[in-house]
């Protein structure tokens with residue numbers, strides 16, 4: 001749940017560290033190249049919502065696939081779920097969200113700007129960051145972050161439902177369904193990816209904090225006495241996942257919550273923090289939630305959500321470990337992490353996204369040396385072959401150097417160039433690698449294999 005003791009970059013204040021790229025540069029690249037656009041931009045935009053463009057949607061799918069692959073497909077103790085966004089309102093009473101999913105909000109009486117009280121800089125001096133007025137803040141009021149809507153034609157209390165503020169609840173309320181249909185034994189986990197909504201008082205920092213976002217969540221059920229060990233194992237697994245997909249280890253750390261930060265039901269929570277352009281901030285939470293959720297939903301629904309241990313002949317309420325990660329925040333971390341500005345051999349600036357090939361939106365770009373009509377049929381043929389296997393782009397506009405730069409800037413790991421030698425002499429093409437800029441010539445007939453060799457761990 002929301003950490004009410006600190007702002008986004010809370011821990012950035014105790015260190016001036018920042019990731020290499022600043023947020024403006026990243027936002028501008030994302031917009032210019034079609035990764036991410038402001039929602040409803042032609043109407044002036046809607047705060048706290050962002051749209052993923054042609055490259056963004058590919059990268060976002062890749063992030064989700066990389067997560068699903070590692071956490072569901074490659075494991076024998078995990079299954080998936082896709083629960084509805086709209087749920088019975090009692091769910092949120094049982095989970096505690098109706099009563100406690102709140103942030104403290106204050107208004108400035110002078111300029112009417114609204115703030116999260118716990119995020120105001122220079123706490124306690126009462127100066128409005130918007131207009132500079134002093135002592136004009138209202139008393140903090142607790143503001144519930146759940147977005148409300150109505151089901152059916154009558155808009156009254158009985159028809160009120162909430163857009164889920166996290167995906168986890170869908171897993172807890174389906175605990176029995178999953179258990180009986182899969183006949184799983186403890187320990188096992190359920191993974192889910194889906195949209196969540198929070199009426200954040202101050203959405204900000206690009207896709208770091210938005211009102212509509214996606215989450216990738218795991219609820220891993222185990223025997224109570226194993227929960228500490230399982231929690232440790234998940235922390236290791238999750239850190240290994242970031243490393244596998246190329247995250248720089250120096251910009252990633254685990255931070256255990258202090259006792260006063262912990263929710264009352266959690267015996268331990270650690271955040272995976274990333275060194276964002278705004279400083280160190282939470283990327284993922286990994287919580288030991290004990291038996292809180294299953295117990296609450298048992299109480300409120302009247303259904304026994306427990307597990308019968310056949311070997312020990314006893315009923316047990318499993319404890320749960322919850323690794324919970326935002327897709328959008330994860331994408332921001334991978335974008336910031338991979339961004340680099342280099343100077344090439346001609347002394348020109350080269351912007352590169354060193355994205356892991358599995359995450360890169362385009363895996364291969366096919367580039368004829370020029371638009372010469374001799375080259376086009378062969379280049380088109382190469383393009384047709386390659387795009388059967390991977391997301392591929394064809395580009396024949398402007399100089400080859402410019403086209404390499406364009407692909408570098410969107411993180412395309414491999415470019416394939418078709419030149420006159422290809423059509424006149426050897427039916428071979430040049431593969432050029434993004435990071436090393438090394439070039440190697442391969443026959444067209446062996447191209448797909450040569451590309452596959454280089455596209456390591458692409459699912």
Ligand code: ATP
Pocket residue numbers: 001002003166198200207208209210211213215282283284285324325326327328329330
């Ligand atoms: P924060 O303290 O940043 O508000 P939280 O502790 O409330 O986050 P959780 O409830 O643990 O976050 O949610 C799990 C993950 O979901 C977070 O680590 C983050 O990656 C993502 N997430 C949460 N809220 C948002 C949001 N408003 N926009 C984008 N991602 C979010």
